[in-house]
Amino acid sequence: MAQQQLIRIGTRGSQLALAQASEVRARLMAAHDLPEEAFAIEVISTSGDRILDRPLSEVGGKGLFTKEIEQALIEARIDIAVHSSKDMATALPDGLEISAYLPREDVRDVFIGRAAPTIAELPPGATIGSASLRRQAMLKRMRPDLNVIIFRGNVQTRLRKLGEGQADGTLLAMAGLARMAMTDVATEILDPESFPPAPGQGAICIESRIGDAEVAALLAPIKDAPTTIALTAERAFLAELDGSCRTPIAAHARVGGDGTLSLHGMILKPDGSEMHETRRTGVVEDAEMIGRLAGRTVLDAAGPGFFDGWAG
Template sequence: MIRLATRKSPLALWQTEYVADELRRHYPETSIELLPLSTRGDEVLDRSLSEIGGKGVFLKELERALLENEADIAVHSLKDVPAESPPGLKLSVVMPRGDWADWWLTADGRTPDELPSGARVGTSSLRRQSQLIRQYPDLDVVPIRGSVQTRMGLMTSGQVDAVILAAAGLQRLAFPLEHRLALGPPAFIPSPGQGVIVTQCRADDEHTQQLLAPLGCPDTADQVAAERAVVATLGGDCRMPLAALAQIDGKGRLTLHARLCSPDGRLAVERVVEGDRQDAEALGLEAGESILEHGGREIIAALPA
């Protein structure tokens, strides 16, 4: 029996079922059980993530289940996972990356350029907010929380004129969309680890780690090693308006683009570094240190506590 801890949202359940199916494919004789749990991030929807503890609030109940041996594996969206796991736990494998882009979604297909001044754009992400305002300072960003379905409902009902959501989640849920626009570099860079599903288990549970090993993706592992090294260098805080994207070419060269913005989009420090994929973590460290040295410390110091 392998027990998988998961949040109860439709997207979290999809991702955990995906991991369960992969385990069944490799170990057809093994019984798999899902353990759906409610987290503080799912329960408290009237305050921003930064006010209630950052994206890590989506993990704590799942991590408790691991530490108390109620579950063997927790399944997370990597972009929600802080740079460091709690004592006794470790990230085991990263699954093949989905679409890393953000999608701009409207009911009528209007682009950011076509919305009038003061139009309301819903997002729960300081990173998305800062990059959007940097490009379109006349738009009004409205903080929204909740499931994909809830946030899409705010747009279709007209409470906001547009929303920005992760493409991977919408694709995994096969969410019906009439209008969408991918937001990508250079203007928009995704969250570190966006589009990646990761498993977490007890650090001393070598048996489970061995079971999970065939599910990992080496390309994705190197990409997120670079991206998350930037997060760790800047303090490991998921609440930062920090963006990072690593890509690997056919020759094994890794290019990392990282950007730290002030929440109002007025200040931004970004770096592009390139090197061998085997040096992924070192490249992330290099990018992060350079951002700190060229204005990043001042941006971080001014962020809300």
């Protein structure tokens, strides 16, 4: 992309989203020796940012955080879009693709406790706020006595609600806190083996128009191969399950130094009463197949009807 041409980066307007867009800009500046003035960060309001009084599953799922940004990309009002990978639907709009992933941040979830520093120490019947069905289901599996309520909004909004006493604790992604230099608010870091993350958690992705050679050349130096491989497996697992915000799904793929890929996948019922998980290992070249097979494995274990009624 010619240096004199302004590179327009589309993003949501939250503090975390802006931090992610700024990281993409900084990496592109370093890779191409470009000044900050070569970029324009375009803030685009999404439905997911505006609708805060209902669960995502009731108003359209993950696409609510991306569709307005993707429309701007389709209409060429922006050149690239920066997203949290876990917000991305498995099927993208025609003409768009995920063209790059940055190196992945910490995948773990953290607990921020007001009534107690850890989930185990919470008093019986404590109230936990979370917007994630995955986190809600895993919490209920750990502590069936907990009262889990919907907590929507960005990181700052959720922490404000917690400070106001609307809940005794909440869960957030360590990656987001790290990108905003806020990891000190965490009172417990959860083990990803027993509390695995959402597919794509901790990874920033860049979406662009298919066939845009200039953008492809721009992004090539900042693409991270291990993250791309891991996310290929996790998104294949999600796609096999037809996963959305309506379904509690967890997946964590890791690339080993010997060219192997390991994937831990999990599905749960929303009330945490039933869980199925699988672990698969293979070569990195088979990342998509590993994800697909893992998805079929947990579906077979769960049996027909496991997903019935979840969309309500």
